[in-house]
Every structure is written in C-alpha cells, then in structure tokens.
Amino acid sequence: ANDGYKLWLQYNQLENPSEWQKDCFEQYKINGSSSTLDIIDDEIQKASMGFFQKVANQEQNNPKLIISKISDLDLKKFKLDATKITDLGSEGFFIQELVTDSQDKTTIVAANTDIGLLYGTFHLLQKIQKNEWIPIEGIFQSPKTQHRLLNHWDNLDRTVERGYSGFSIWNWHRLPRHIDQQYIDYARANASIGINGTVLTNVNANSLVLTPEYLEKVKALADTFRPYGIKVYLTARFSSPIEIGGIKTADPLDKEVQNWWNKKAKEVYEYIPDFGGFVVKADSEGQPGPHNYGRTQADGANMLADAVAPFGGIVMWRAFVYSEKTPDDRHKQAFNEFKPLDGTFRENVIVQVKNGAIDFQPREPFHPLFGAMPKTPLMMEFQITQEYLGHDTHLAFLAPMYEEVLKEDTYVNGEGSEVAKTVDGSLHSHKLTAMAGVANIGTDRNWTGHHFHQANWFAYGKLAWDPYETSENIAEDWLKLTFTNNPDFVDPVKEIMLDSREMVVNYMTPLGLHHIMAESHHYGPGPWVTGGSRADWTATYYHQADENGIGFDRTSTGSNALGQYAEEIQTKWGDVNSIPEEHLLWFHHVSWDHQLQNGDNLWNNLAKYYQKGVEEARKNVKIWESLKGKIDDDRHQHVLSFMTIQAEEAEWWRDACLLYFGQFSKMPIPEGVEKPK
Numbered sequence: 115a116n117d118g119y120k121l122w123l124q125y126n127q128l129e130n131p132s133e134w135q136k137d138c139f140e141q142y143k144i145n146g147s148s149s150t151l152d153i154i155d156d157e158i159q160k161a162s163m164g165f166f167q168k169v170a171n172q173e174q175n176n177p178k179l180i181i182s183k184i185s186d187l188d189l190k191k192f193k194l195d196a197t198k199i200t201d202l203g204s205e206g207f208f209i210q211e212l213v214t215d216s217q218d219k220t221t222i223v224a225a226n227t228d229i230g231l232l233y234g235t236f237h238l239l240q241k242i243q244k245n246e247w248i249p250i251e252g253i254f255q256s257p258k259t260q261h262r263l264l265n266h267w268d269n270l271d272r273t274v275e276r277g278y279s280g281f282s283i284w285n286w287h288r289l290p291r292h293i294d295q296q297y298i299d300y301a302r303a304n305a306s307i308g309i310n311g312t313v314l315t316n317v318n319a320n321s322l323v324l325t326p327e328y329l330e331k332v333k334a335l336a337d338t339f340r341p342y343g344i345k346v347y348l349t350a351r352f353s354s355p356i357e358i359g360g361i362k363t364a365d366p367l368d369k370e371v372q373n374w375w376n377k378k379a380k381e382v383y384e385y386i387p388d389f390g391g392f393v394v395k396a397d398s399e400g401q402p403g404p405h406n407y408g409r410t411q412a413d414g415a416n417m418l419a420d421a422v423a424p425f426g427g428i429v430m431w432r433a434f435v436y437s438e439k440t441p442d443d444r445h446k447q448a449f450n451e452f453k454p455l456d457g458t459f460r461e462n463v464i465v466q467v468k469n470g471a472i473d474f475q476p477r478e479p480f481h482p483l484f485g486a487m488p489k490t491p492l493m494m495e496f497q498i499t500q501e502y503l504g505h506d507t508h509l510a511f512l513a514p515m516y517e518e519v520l521k522e523d524t525y526v527n528g529e530g531s532e533v534a535k536t537v538d539g540s541l542h543s544h545k546l547t548a549m550a551g552v553a554n555i556g557t558d559r560n561w562t563g564h565h566f567h568q569a570n571w572f573a574y575g576k577l578a579w580d581p582y583e584t585s586e587n588i589a590e591d592w593l594k595l596t597f598t599n600n601p602d603f604v605d606p607v608k609e610i611m612l613d614s615r616e617m618v619v620n621y622m623t624p625l626g627l628h629h630i631m632a633e634s635h636h637y638g639p640g641p642w643v644t645g646g647s648r649a650d651w652t653a654t655y656y657h658q659a660d661e662n663g664i665g666f667d668r669t670s671t672g673s674n675a676l677g678q679y680a681e682e683i684q685t686k687w688g689d690v691n692s693i694p695e696e697h698l699l700w701f702h703h704v705s706w707d708h709q710l711q712n713g714d715n716l717w718n719n720l721a722k723y724y725q726k727g728v729e730e731a732r733k734n735v736k737i738w739e740s741l742k743g744k745i746d747d748d749r750h751q752h753v754l755s756f757m758t759i760q761a762e763e764a765e766w767w768r769d770a771c772l773l774y775f776g777q778f779s780k781m782p783i784p785e786g787v788e789k790p791k
C-alpha cells in the first residue's frame with residue numbers, strides 16, 4: 115500500500131452513509147463541457163469508488179446533485195437569490211441544498227467559472243469525507259487572495275535547494291514529450307486546496323530556463339496544469355541578457371536590455387499565453403541585480419514589469435535583500451532598502467516579503483515591512499519546507515506559525531492592522547494580492563518525506579485561500595481527510611500537531627533565540643559557529659552570548675531594528691518587562707540572572723524550555739505508539755520511526771545548547787533538567 119501518495123484525497127470508505135451522501139453520487143449532473151468539467155466528473159467517480167466502491171451515476175432528468183455554472187442554472191426553479199451569488203468572483207463557489215416547486219431537494223454546486231466549480235466540488239467531497247452537512251444557509255466561498263502560489267526552489271539538474279523529500283518532480287529530461295502522472299496528481303492536489311500558481315524554478319535562478327529548449331518544456335507543464343486552474347511562473351535571473359542574450363550589460367535602464375526583456379516576455383507568452391509572470395531574487399546572497407549597475411530594486415522590478423504588462427503578467431520582486439557588505443543588522447536591511455521605494459513600483463509589481471526579517475526561523479517576529487509600504491502591494495512568503503525546523507524528520511505543524519504571524523498587529527493604521535490585512539489587500543486597498551509558500555514537495559513516495567509534512571502543504575493552501583482560517587480547523591480537516599474520522603485518533607493527534615511547532619521552538623530556539631543551527635545545511639545545533647566568510651551567517655552574531663548575558667540588542671541602545679515597527683510595538687517590545695517573552699532574546703541582550711515573569715532567572719528558564727521540548731518529543735512517541743491499529747501500519751510505522759529520530763535529536767539540541775551556553779552563564783543545570791551527556 116502507498117496511502118501516503120494519496121495525500122488528503124484518500125476517499126476512505128464511508129461508514130453508514132446517509133441518503134444524501136448516496137444520492138449525490140447516484141444521481142448527479144454536470145452542466146456543460148470542458149476539460150475542467152471532465153476533471154470534476156473524474157473526481158466524482160474517484161470519490162464514489164472510495165466512499166462506496168461503486169461507480170457514480172449521471173442523471174439528467176431528476177438529478178440530486180447539480181454542478182453548474184450560474185449562467186447555466188435555472189435560478190427561478192431553485193428560487194435562488196441572484197444577489198447572494200454576484201460576488202463569488204472568478205474562483206468562488208456556493209453549495210446549497212435547494213428545494214424546487216415540486217419539493218424535491220437538490221444539492222447545487224455553482225460558480226461563475228469552471229474553476230470555481232472545481233473548487234466547489236472538492237469542497238463538497240471533503241465535507242462528505244468528514245461526514246459533515248451543508249448548512250441550511252449554504253456555503254459561499256471565494257479566495258481572499260488573488261495569487262496563491264507554491265515556490266519551488268528546484269534546480270534544472272533536479273536537485274532542490276532546501277528540499278528534503280527526494281529530487282525535483284520536474285523531469286526536465288523527459289519533458290516535453292513525456293507527461294508524468296505525478297504532474298497531474300500534483301495539479302489535482304493543489305487544486306483541491308485552492309492553489310492557483312506554481313513557480314517552477316529556484317529563486318537562485320538559472321537563465322537557461324528562459325531559452326526555447328526549456329520554454330517548450332515549461333509549456334508542456336503549463337498545458338497540463340491549466341485545466342486545474344494553475345498558472346505557471348518562472349524565476350528570472352537578472353543577468354539573463356548577458357548569459358543567454360549576448361548583451362554586455364544587464365543594466366535595467368539600458369535600452370538594449372529593456373528591449374531584450376520585452377522580446378523575451380513576448381516569446382514566453384507565445385509558448386504560454388496565460389503565463390503568470392516572474393519571481394526575482396536580486397542583489398542577495400550572490401545573485402545579480404540592479405545594484406550591480408547602481409540602480410534601485412524598483413528600477414529592476416519595473417523593467418520586468420513593463421515587459422510582461424502587455425500580456426497581463428506580474429512581477430513578484432523579493433524583499434529578501436541583504437548584504438554582508440552593509441554593516442547594519444541584517445534584520446534592518448530589507449526595510450531600509452524597500453521602504454523609501456514605496457510608491458515607485460509599477461502596478462503589476464508585488465513585493466514578496468518573508469514572514470520575518472531574518473530567515474524562516476522557528477519563531478520570528480513579523481517582518482517590519484508589513485504595513486510599512488502603503489502604496490505598494492506586499493505579499494507574504496512562507497517557507498513550507500523545513501530548512502530550520504528539522505528538515506524532513508521533525509514533525510512541526512506549521513499552521514500555528516503562519517497563523518501567529520498573520521494575526522500580529524502592525525498598528526500602522528491603529529489597532530486592528532493585522533498582517534493578514536496587508537496580505538488580503540484590505541489594509542491599504544490593494545487589488546493585487548498574493549501569498550507564496552516555498553514547497554516541501556519532492557519525488558519521495560509520500561511527496562514530503564514526513565507524512566505529517568503533507569499537512570503543511572495543505573495548511574499553506576488553506577491559509578492562502580483564507581488568511582483568517584484557524585490552525586485547529588486545518589489540523590482537524592487534514593487528519594480526517596488523510597487518515598480517519600475516528601476521534602480516538604483525531605483528538606490526540608490534533609493536540610500533537612497543534613503543539614508541535616512550539617515544541618520545536620522549545621528544544622531549538624526558546625525565548626527568541628534564532629539562527630543557531632549548524633552551518634550552511636542548518637540541520638541540528640551549531641550555536642558555536644563563528645567567523646566563516648561572513649558575520650551574518652554565523653550563530654554567535656545572532657545570540658551574542660558572553661559572560662554578561664545573551665541576546666541581540668535590537669532596541670535603541672543596540673541596532674534599533676525595533677525602530678522599524680510602529681510606536682505601540684516599540685513601547686511594548688522595547689521594555690524587557692513587557693515584551694512577550696517568546697521574543698525576548700530577539701530584541702534584548704539580558705543577563706543570565708535576569709528575572710523572568712515566573713520569578714526564575716533566564717538561565718534556568720532557558721534550560722527548562724530545552725528540557726520541556728525533549729519531554730514533549732518523547733511523549734509524542736508514546737502517544738503515537740498507543741495509536742497503532744487505528745490507521746494503516748505503513749504510515750504508522752513510518753511516522754513512529756521519524757518521531758523517534760525527533761525525540762533523540764531534541765536531546766541533541768538540548769545537550770549541545772546547554773553545554774555551549776553554560777560556558778558563559780557558568781550556572782548549574784537546574785533541577786528537573788537532565789544533565790547533558
């Protein structure tokens with residue numbers, strides 16, 4: 115069995131199905147015809163086979179389930195109030211049980227477009243799998259962000275930067291002639307959670323992907339994904355005009371360079387008429403960019419934006435720009451670079467900002483750019499792949515981390531200016547909205563290495579669709595769709611999931627510590643990492659531990675990165691006694707005997723957090739062992755094995771960090787904490 119490959123689309127047999135559940139499959143009707151509607155039909159068949167081991171049956175005259183565009187529906191017959199359905203937009207849907215004059219009950223899935231119907235159908239099938247009803251008033255949904263994208267850091271040689279689940283699923287060698295089933299399964303999985311775009315290539319980009327040889331391959335993928343509502347995007351290497359264009363410069367203000375990009379964009383759109391646009395990482399970590407020519411990020415972004423604008427494309431320009439040559443705290447660099455450019459970007463540019471100012475740590479305060487550029491659309495970039503959270507083997511359900519950042523109040527327009535409101539565009543009335551998630555997908559049989567990391571892909575999709583969704587709902591849905599509705603399994607495992615990210619913070623980086631992972635691969639502890647090629651890639655730079663204390667002073671007595679946030683936040687976080695303790699060492703350097711809210715000193719608290727993380731990881735193993743038999747043995751065993759690794763490595767983290775920091779604190783390991791081995 116390889117149930118892992120089926121993700122959250124298991125379609126497990128329904129126990130005691132209701133009449134309504136059966137009717138939906140025994141008498142269904144799909145209005146119209148298109149490749150997307152064929153996919154819907156196929157999905158209903160797949161679900162029917164899984165739910166009832168039976169082929170589903172179309173019924174033209176007396177259907178019990180109708181899937182139809184609103185324009186093809188007899189609104190009067192179903193007494194449908196047209197005003198309720200006008201703002202569904204191009205991707206929304208509604209589902210309702212309606213009564214006709216003859217008192218027949220019919221379940222309707224309706225939308226303005228075929229893609230809306232696909233989303234609605236998946237929603238209905240998920241409801242059925244979870245054994246839930248359609249509420250009387252119906253379900254009306256449309257996505258709160260426009261572009262919901264996966265970013266693949268996949269290289270053309272099929273290695274994946276920060277990928278831990280095998281190789282890239284894009285088999286460039288076999289493309290375009292061979293379309294692998296996995297591409298189709300990938301598109302289907304994404305459509306089932308509302309993802310509508312994919313950036314195929316690494317942001318550390320290779321310009322070869324923009325040559326005709328590769329564009330043909332990209333086109334084949336785009337054609338495969340299109341009926342699933344998924345657009346293809348590429349990363350654009352800034353120096354492409356030099357590397358594949360034979361031009362001497364890539365200066366964005368140079369006419370020849372501009373023409374080259376204009377022509378290149380036109381060529382791309384000849385292959386892929388609905389090409390989404392470009393993502394660019396420039397002037398960061400060795401990537402070329404406008405700085406090479408003394409130009410601004412806006413000069414670079416606007417040149418590309420002009421090239422794709424005639425075809426409706428967008429440019430996602432990353433704000434992850436920092437340099438070791440800038441002496442300033444890395445936390446401050448993106449803000450300092452981008453904030454002054456507010457209002458100078460073209461309309462089809464959106465600035466892509468990581469959730470935090472450093473780099474996808476287990477916990478980061480929200481990025482100060484959110485809310486700080488009212489005239490520019492900003493999008494959120496989350497990392498789904500677990501570069502800093504234990505790679506493939508450590509269970510960390512990331513929805514609580516995403517949710518935490520989305521709910522943070524930026525205060526830029528006073529209280530209630532949550533990060534989520536910059537993401538959905540409502541804070542500063544932007545139409546262009548987006549979210550990106552760095553994918554954790556690879557050729558592993560279960561896609562993501564750890565079975566539970568499928569949940570992070572799922573959670574990302576759900577939050578991109580609705581940034582106000584809760585982790586708890588997401589965890590519960592995912593468990594039911596992926597494993598079983600059995601509460602004896604779902605309830606305890608949901609708790610494990612919801613606490614898992616905090617557990618990782620506890621045994622890796624409690625109290626606001628950050629970037630103390632081992633050098634370059636970032637797996638395991640490495641708080642001792644010093645020197646190297648650059649200060650901002652070394653752990654000691656971030657924790658600043660010495661005999662006097664620990665933590666990075668980012669208040670006005672230090673780097674004053676805190677000054678990039680709103681007054682309310684500066685006041686609260688600027689004071690060691692009022693900053694949430696989870697951010698303490700991110701913003702303050704405090705002494706080892708500094709007293710925390712619980713009355714105990716910093717060192718003891720630190721030690722106890724590490725111990726707590728270890729105990730949580732061990733407890734998870736026990737709970738999981740007790741659930742044997744509640745799900746298939748394959749997945750049970752796989753997860754158990756990974757959880758055991760995690761528990762061992764939580765000890766590794768605790769021991770390494772306490773031994774290392776203990777050299778400075780010179781304080782004993784407190785009671786209740788195991789002595790490092």
Ligand code: GCW
Binds near residue numbers: 473
């Ligand atoms: O998280 C860091 C990674 C790099 C990555 C970079 C980025 C793609 O360590 O591997 O490069 O961020 O986001 O650009």
